[in-house]
Structures are given as C-alpha cells and as structure tokens.
Amino acid sequence: MNVNIDKEGTIVILTGAGISRESGLDTFRCKDGIWSKVNLEDVATPEAFMRDPDMVQGFYNARRAQLTNERPKPNPGHLALARLEKEWPGRVLIVTQNIDDLHEQASNENIIHMHGELLKIRCNHCDVLLQWEEELHTNTPCPKCNETGGLRPHVVWFGEVPLEMDTIYEALEDADLFMSIGTSGNVYPAAGFVQAVQQFGDCHTVELNLDPSNGATSFAETIYGPASEVVPAFVDKLLA
C-alpha cells in the first residue's frame, strides 16, 4: 500500500462478479461468462421481461437454483472483507453489484446490493418484497395480493435505476479509501464511482482484480491476481 489511511476512516468497497468466481459463480464478461451464453438484451432489460417473461424467469430460476442447490460458499476474498468490517475501527461499507448472498454468508453486515438480490422477488402490482428460494413462473400468484403476472426477480436490469443510490453517494463523499474488487468497469453508475470519490475529496483508490478493468487508469493503486489471494493480503496490510 502506497499511502497511510486514517484508522478511523471510512472504507467503501465496490465488488463485482470476479469476487464470487472462485466460489463457483460465473462472471458476465469473462471468456466463458454469462453474456457469452445468453444475450443480455434477452434477459436483463425490462423490455425483455415484457416481451418474453418466461425466458427471463427461466434465466433467473436457473441462477437461483444454483444458489439454493449448490449452496456456494464464500471464498477467502469474501472472508477477508468480513474480517475487515469486524476489525477496522472506522466504517466499512460494501456496495456490491452481485446478486448472490456470499457477503452475507461471510458475515458482513453493512452491505448494499445495488443491483438487487437473487433470493428476493417483488410484485409489480402491490410492491411487496419477499424472500424467495423456489422457481418463479408467469402464472405464480403473488402471496400478498394474489394477482398473477406481477412477480419478478428483485434485480436491476439495464435502464432501471440501481438501488440505494443516495446512501451510496453519501458514503462515497465520506470515503477515505475506495476499493474496487472483481469488476470489469463496464456498467454505470458503478463504473463511475472511482471518479466520483476523487471529485468528492481526498480518497485513496485501489483496484483489486484479475486483470485491468476499463477504468484501471483512474485508480491510484492497482493490484492484480485472484480475489482469494489479493484481497486477504491487502486486508492484512490495512489491519497491520
């Protein structure tokens, strides 16, 4: 680490699909990633859901079943971030683009899922938000309002506004250290956080990734390698 961070300081950590890869979950844009197997326009837009809800529900049913059947476990990268939240004297906030529950399983408590959560669904008719581990179908009635056709995965598709943006930008304004882990920097607004923190004030920025992201040159420090190795090593240095 090139700079000293105030031990009372605020740390904001952006995570992406790369941190969960060593737990057995696919990334999106790696060679064998999700978008190499399915068109994002067919499954990750509100228009796709209107056009072919069965296809979109099927895509998320399969990914939900992976979480509930295979029960992927947090890897040393997730566990190191949990240790950081527990032992760092200041505030630690995880802003994850991931819809899996691996940060929760690792015991982080301060987490924002800006792109939603796969094990939750919501109803477009009555707005109820529910924990959901089963398959979801177009004709599944809402357990609250009993209407069919309104239930959808609680995820953020292209063209929709990510969740809790006010809280995220408030934390970025306070941040003394911004870490970006396992994200390719292709998707906004997350890809713009590194510039935002630097505009807000004096914040050290570090990218930990398998290889340089689209925004790599915006970071003050870059460390490349698998998350299960580089994240624990960086956390050890921070807590030393």
Ligand code: BJW
């Ligand atoms: C490892 C590793 C290992 C591998 N260890 N690392 C033109 C310009 C600018 C913006 C736009 C534009 N046109 C449209 C937009 C906006 C649009 C956008 O960004 N589009 C781009 C494609 C250009 N964004 C939106 O629409 C967003 N909404 C929005 O902007 O609303 C307006 C608004 C914002 C704020 C305030 C007010 C209004 C919504 C974006 C929704 C994204 N949804 C998805 C799918 C839903 C969830 C799901 O199904 O899972 O979210 S897309 C997909 O990409 C998913 C991810 O969260 C997201 C990011 O992917 P991520 O995590 O970076 O994964 P990869 O695969 O790309 O990268 C993995 C990385 O890991 C790689 O770098 C590897 O090297 C690395 N890695 N193994 C460490 N072992």
